[in-house]
Amino acid sequence: MIESFLRRAYYGxxxxxxxxxxxxxxxxxxxxxxxxxxxxxKSSSAKTPSPAATLPSLFRQRxxxxxxxASPARFTRLVEQNLQERPHWVKRTLERANRDTEHGLDVxxxxxEPMSAQFPWGSIAPGVGEDAVYTYRxxxxxxxxxxALASWYDPVMTSRLNGILxxxxxxxxxxxxxxxxxxxxxxxxxxxxxxWVWSCLSAKPADRLSxxxxxxxxLLLRILFSDARFLLRTMGQEFPNNHLLADWFIGWYIxxxxxxxxxxxxxxxxxxxxxxxxxxRQIHTDGSSFEHSVHYHEFATELxxxxxxxxxxxxxxxADWVQDRAHRMLRxxxxxxxxxxxxxALGDTTEDPVFPLDVGGAWSIGGNRExxxxxxxxxxxxxxxxxxxxERAFWxxxxxxxxxxxxxxxxxxxxxxxxxxxxVLRDARHELIFRxxxxxxxxxxxxxxxxxxxxxxxxxDDVCVVTDSGTGTYxxxxxxxxxxxxxxxxxxxxxxxxxxxxHDPLEPITRSYRSxxxxxxxxxxxYAHRPDLSWIEGTVHSGNAYNGYTRGVIQIPGDYWIxxxxxxxxxxxxxxxxxxxxxxxxxxxxxxxxxVRAEFAGKRVWLSTSDGRSTSVLTGSRSPLGxxxxxxxxxxxxxPQLRYRVDRRHGAWVVCGQSEEGSAPGPPYQLVDLQTxxxxxxxxxxxxxxxDMLLVRxxxxxxxxxxxxxxxxxxxxxxxLRAFASGALSLRLVNATRxxxxxxxxxxxxxxxxADLIVDxxxxxxxxxxxxxxxxxxxxxxxxxxxxx
Numbered sequence: 001m002i003e004s005f006l007r008r009a010y011y012g013x014x015x016x017x018x019x020x021x022x023x024x025x026x027x028x029x030x031x032x033x034x035x036x037x038x039x040x041x042k043s044s045s046a047k048t049p050s051p052a053a054t055l056p057s058l059f060r061q062r063x064x065x066x067x068x069x070a071s072p073a074r075f076t077r078l079v080e081q082n083l084q085e086r087p088h089w090v091k092r093t094l095e096r097a098n099r100d101t102e103h104g105l106d107v108x109x110x111x112x113e114p115m116s117a118q119f120p121w122g123s124i125a126p127g128v129g130e131d132a133v134y135t136y137r138x139x140x141x142x143x144x145x146x147x148a149l150a151s152w153y154d155p156v157m158t159s160r161l162n163g164i165l166x167x168x169x170x171x172x173x174x175x176x177x178x179x180x181x182x183x184x185x186x187x188x189x190x191x192x193x194x195x196w197v198w199s200c201l202s203a204k205p206a207d208r209l210s211x212x213x214x215x216x217x218x219l220l221l222r223i224l225f226s227d228a229r230f231l232l233r234t235m236g237q238e239f240p241n242n243h244l245l246a247d248w249f250i251g252w253y254i255x256x257x258x259x260x261x262x263x264x265x266x267x268x269x270x271x272x273x274x275x276x277x278x279x280x281r282q283i284h285t286d287g288s289s290f291e292h293s294v295h296y297h298e299f300a301t302e303l304x305x306x307x308x309x310x311x312x313x314x315x316x317x318x319a320d321w322v323q324d325r326a327h328r329m330l331r332x333x334x335x336x337x338x339x340x341x342x343x344x345a346l347g348d349t350t351e352d353p354v355f356p357l358d359v360g361g362a363w364s365i366g367g368n369r370e371x372x373x374x375x376x377x378x379x380x381x382x383x384x385x386x387x388x389x390x391e392r393a394f395w396x397x398x399x400x401x402x403x404x405x406x407x408x409x410x411x412x413x414x415x416x417x418x419x420x421x422x423x424v425l426r427d428a429r430h431e432l433i434f435r436x437x438x439x440x441x442x443x444x445x446x447x448x449x450x451x452x453x454x455x456x457x458x459x460x461d462d463v464c465v466v467t468d469s470g471t472g473t474y475x476x477x478x479x480x481x482x483x484x485x486x487x488x489x490x491x492x493x494x495x496x497x498x499x500x501x502x503h504d505p506l507e508p509i510t511r512s513y514r515s516x517x518x519x520x521x522x523x524x525x526x527y528a529h530r531p532d533l534s535w536i537e538g539t540v541h542s543g544n545a546y547n548g549y550t551r552g553v554i555q556i557p558g559d560y561w562i563x564x565x566x567x568x569x570x571x572x573x574x575x576x577x578x579x580x581x582x583x584x585x586x587x588x589x590x591x592x593x594x595x596v597r598a599e600f601a602g603k604r605v606w607l608s609t610s611d612g613r614s615t616s617v618l619t620g621s622r623s624p625l626g627x628x629x630x631x632x633x634x635x636x637x638x639x640p641q642l643r644y645r646v647d648r649r650h651g652a653w654v655v656c657g658q659s660e661e662g663s664a665p666g667p668p669y670q671l672v673d674l675q676t677x678x679x680x681x682x683x684x685x686x687x688x689x690x691x692d693m694l695l696v697r698x699x700x701x702x703x704x705x706x707x708x709x710x711x712x713x714x715x716x717x718x719x720x721l722r723a724f725a726s727g728a729l730s731l732r733l734v735n736a737t738r739x740x741x742x743x744x745x746x747x748x749x750x751x752x753x754x755a756d757l758i759v760d761x762x763x764x765x766x767x768x769x770x771x772x773x774x775x776x777x778x779x780x781x782x783x784x785x786x787x788x789x
Contacts, residue, residue, distance in 0.1 A: 020181045022226040024169050026218075029225040030055060033260055053209075056217035060202055066257055067313045068199045069306075070398035075203035078399040079152050089391055090153055096359040097150035100143045101160045107137045108351065109634030115143055117163030121171040122179060127634050128485070129478040133350065134634075136182050140189040141197075142356035148197040152204070162212050165219040172226070181230055185243050188250045191227045192354055194220055195257065196395075228254050228261035236274055240516070241445045242296045245282055248275035249303045256310065276322065279304060284442060287328025288420020292438060292449040293347025294336055298364065301329040302354035305371050309396055330372040335415040335424045337365045338431060338462040340384045342583075342631065346435060346457075348448035348471050348490075350633045357395045360388035367392035373402040379409040413557065414529050416536075421522055423536050425555045430657035432561050433457040434553045436538035437522030447513035451492040451506050453522055454538055454551040456563055456580075460603035460657045467583050469494035470630030476512040483625050485636065486512060493626060494581065498549055498565065498646070501575045505546035519543055526552060526717065530770070532732055532758055533557065535718060545570040550698065556720070560669045564652040564681055566698045576646040580607060584629055584639035591617045595667055596642060606667035607642070608654040610674040614645035650674065650681050650698070680707035680714070689726075695719040706738075713740045716754060721746075730760040 023029075060072075070078060082089050104111040105119075108127070113119055119138070127134040144161070151157040172180040181187055198220040204213065231250050238247040251271030254261055282290050282300065289297040304326045311318045337343045343363040351362035358367065366387025373380045374397050382404055383390050394401055415424040421436035437453040438444045458466040469489055476486045487509050492499045506518050519542060526537035537552035550566040565578060582588065586600040592615055595608040618627035620638025627641040644651065654671040669692075673684035677695065685692040695707050697717045706715035716736025721744070723729055729744060734756055738749040748757070758770035 019178055020230050022172050022181065023229060024173050024222055024226050026222070029222055032225065033058070050211045050214060052211060052218050053214035055221055056202065056214055057206070059217075059221060060206070062260070066310070068257065069196075069309060069313065069396050070199075070203075072199075072203035074398060075200065076205070078395075079149075079203075081399070083153070092359050092388065093146050093150050094153055096146045097154075097157055097160075100147065101157075101164075105138060105143060107134050109632055110134075112138075115147070115164050116160065117167045119164065119167060121168060122174075122177060127475070128473060128482055129475045131473055131475040131634075132182070133474060135179055136186045137352070139180055139182070139186055140352060141193045142189070142352065144193050144197045145200065145355075145357050146359060148200045151201070158210070158212055158216065162216050162219070165216060165223070169219060169222065183243075184231060184234070184238055185246055187227050187230055188246045189352060189354065191224060191231065191250060192253070193356055194224055194227075195253075196355060196357065198224065224258065225261050228258060229263075232262065232266055235269060235271065241282070241291055241447060242299055245275075245278045245300055246303065248278050249307070251275070252307070275307070276319075279322070279325065281443070282445070283325055283329060284419035285325075285328075286417045286419045287325065287332045288417045288422060290438075290443045290445045291347070292420065292444065292446065293349065294333075294343070295345060295347060295349030295362070296448055297329065297347075298333055298368070299354055301326075301333055301368060302364070304329060305375070305396065306355065308375070309398075313398065327372075327376045330368055330376065331415075332417055332420075332422065333365075333368045334372055334380075335417075336422060336433065337363075338459055339369065339381065340365065340387060341459070341462045342464055342467075344433060344457055344459075344464060344468060345470055346452060346468055347450060348474065350471070350474075353392075355392060355396060358388045358391040360392075364389040364392050366390040367396075370394075370401055371396065374400060377409070378402050379405045379407050381408045414534050414555075416527075416529075418524065418527075421538070423553075425534050425536075425553065425561065427555075427558050427657075429461050431459045431462075432553065432555070432655065433459075434536055436524065436536070436551075437520075437540070438518075440521045440523055440541070444518055445516050446506060446518050447516065449506065449514060450490050450495060451497075451504050452495040453492075453497060453505050453520075453540055453546070454549065455495045455497040456553065456655075457496060458605055458655060458657065460605060463601050463603045464583060465586070465598055465600050465603050465605045466496060466580055466655075467629065468496070469581055469628065471633060472628075472630040472636055473634060474512055476509070483622055488625050488628070489630060490514075493579075494628065494641075496580050497551070498546070498567065498571065498578050499576060500545045500568075500571050501573075503545040503570075505540060505542060505544065505549075507544075520546075525550065528718075528734055530756075531557075532770070533718075533720065535734070552696065552698075554694070554696070554718070556692070559656075559687070560685070561655045562652060562671075562683060562685075562694065563655060564683070564696060564698075565650060566681070567646055567649055567651070571646045572649065577643045578646060578651055579626075579644070580642045581629065582640045582642070584631070584637040586640050588617060588640045588642070591615060591640075591642065595670055597667070598640070598642075604658045606654075606656045606670075608656070608667060608670040609644065609652065610671050614647060616643050616645075617641065618643065650676055652681065652683055654683075654685055675709055677707040677709035679705050680709075682707065682709040684710070689724060691723045693719070693721045693723075711741055711743045714738075724762065728762045728764075730762060731758065733757040 100115045102114055105115050124135045126132050147157055147161050171177050201217055235251045238244040252275045255271050308318055308326050343365055353362045366383030367389035369383040370390055370393035411426055413426050419439050419442045421438055423434040425432045435452055435455045472485045472489045488494050491504050491509055506520050521541050522538040523541055525539050526535050528535040534555040539550040540546045548568040552564050554562040582598050583600045586598050589597040595606060598605050617640050619640045621627050627638055629637050629639040652674050654669050656668050669685050669687045672686050675682040680695045680697045683694045693710055695714050706713055715738055716733050718734035720732040735754045737754050740747050756770055760767055760769055
């Protein structure tokens with residue numbers, strides 16, 4: 001206790017000693033800009049209605065200024081264009097501005113006082129367990145861009161914005177206003193937000209401005225200057241994750257757009273190089289991030305897109321690798337989130353975007369999709385017009401959204417991000433997202449990474465029906481009256497994977513954030529992608545109870561997915577389970593049977609296992625803690641979580657999405673038998689008119705070893721034998737040398753090395769669809785020799 005007191009006292013003394021004293025006095029910036037006033041253009045004849053207009057006028061006329069995302073003249077045209085062509089954007093902007101200034105500002109899960117000249121900047125209460133991010137949030141000024149845009153449509157908003165800016169300046173100049181400069185990330189986000197506000201306001205024609213308009217621009221420049229001085233004084237010293245990435249970016253951004261704010265010597269720092277070095281270090285070549293948080297990946301995606309757009313806008317070259325990285329990052333965002341609906345928030349998240357230029361909040365699913373279309377993939381299907389984040393892309397692109405294409409490209413059936421450990425397997429209406437985990441040999445910064453290794457998620461028509469639990473809070477310490485929320489959402493208990501007693505596959509949770517690096521990786525054991533199937537398998541390699549845990553996903557396109565588990569021995573010692581989390585409001589049927597039906601928002605999914613006797617459903621349970629999702633920071637909602645107790649080495653499920661309209665209401669496929677047939681796992685799946693038998697090798701390769709079950713003898717990696725009610729057969733083999741099944745008159749062997757093969761006789765005549773007949777020494781199929789297609 002004494003040690004804790006001394007530590008708090010020391011950090012309190014250090015914070016007071018290093019407290020930033022913002023140069024917000026009216027003359028601070030003009031004194032700094034003596035050289036600017038001498039070099040500014042003197043040709044302008046625009047009147048300056050008051051002394052408050054002197055500084056903004058100087059900035060409007062400065063020579064050599066870089067172009068923003070849109071020039072002032074273009075910005076004016078876009079505002080006028082939106083009044084005519086997008087009145088719904090104007091309406092919701094005004095509604096958002098009125099809500100923030102009349103009804104209250106949203107601070108994560110709660111609403112506080114309205115934004116006004118009387119806003120209590122220093123007394124926003126922290127969240128549960130003294131969570132300080134609530135206190136910081138208004139100081140990010142995420143509300144300001146919409147308010148500034150609203151001032152174009154309603155002059156009342158100009159006065160409201162003036163009162164807010166002036167009140168914040170007064171507050172930040174007080175002796176005990178540390179929260180205004182609490183962290184560099186908060187100030188970075190404020191600078192980015194207010195730089196856009198300044199660009200928005202400074203685009204208004206000078207001859208139509210009131211004294212209040214000029215004063216708003218002057219206040220903005222004073223805040224931006226003060227923030228720049230704070231940000232530039234300790235460049236490159238932030239924690240080496242997204243904080244450091246944003247730190248170097250904002251250094252480049254200030255130098256690029258507001259070079260007048262730099263002090264002597266600061267222009268000699270290579271901010272751009274620092275930013276690019278950090279981008280290359282933190283973002284893998286496949287576009288995934290070393291933080292393993294989709295929200296912080298989106299944060300980095302916004303930064304790199306802003307860099308790319310500003311460079312292009314000013315006619316500057318961007319390195320090929322940066323463009324490639326930006327493309328892959330946008331593609332990953334599109335693949336993980338789909339085209340609409342709720343985001344799939346894998347990893348820590350808060351609602352704090354880089355450029356809050358829309359009314360929608362943090363996520364920019366449609367906005368990133370439109371950036372992807374405009375910059376790299378014009379034939380991609382556009383975002384739904386109702387997605388508010390499209391407006392964010394609109395302003396970043398300077399209004400240059402990509403026109404709809406006459407040749408919309410189809411999504412690939414499999415999107416793979418091997419380094420980050422994300423795989424998206426699609427069919428016409430469904431997407432299964434398999435989150436394996438960080439690959440061997442890649443750096444990891446795991447502070448915001450949950451224990452979601454080998455987890456699965458399923459979307460039906462872009463609606464998440466098997467979802468992720470979310471974040472809830474960043475703070476580990478909570479009052480005794482509250483559950484251990486941080487440990488629950490960060491640990492394995494809430495995710496769609498394996499939980500072993502009180503163990504964590506990454507590390508024991510003893511503080512709010514994990515260690516930077518972890519001695520835990522997921523090795524890719526199987527990876528096959530063919531027209532007839534996709535197969536991905538990962539194995540956890542760690543120094544804890546999860547070592548050796550293997551999960552695979554097999555997609556039989558258009559029909560179903562198989563999820564199979566090979567559990568480590570530590571999972572068989574009691575109190576281990578596999579789980580599936582459904583959204584809040586889902587309806588669950590058959591929870592204690594072998595086939596469970598889940599429905600959410602009119603979408604349906606079935607999970608079938610061969611034995612449902614050991615299942616349970618938790619919904620909003622506090623003892624044990626389970627059945628909760630967080631769909632926003634600080635929000636905790638009861639939601640059904642299906643748990644299967646682990647009592648044998650293997651587990652497996654057949655997952656089916658919603659059938660076509662008008663089809664039978666029951667599950668199209670069910671898993672009816674699961675057997676261990678060393679060295680393989682054997683699964684029998686029954687559909688309305690077919691019986692599927694699958695043999696999946698799960699043990700390490702043993703020379704000449706084979707699996708024997710149901711009268712089938714097989715020595716390869718994977719067998720899928722489908723028997724139709726008509727008597728027809730189809731067969732898929734992966735990396736095999738032989739298969740024998742006398743009851744099906746089946747006897748195949750390969751002459752040389754193991755090979756893949758697809759044989760089908762559903763058309764009445766056996767055909768080889770994959771493989772070469774000549775490489776098989778003995779090939780018997782119902783007494784006939786198949787010949788190439």
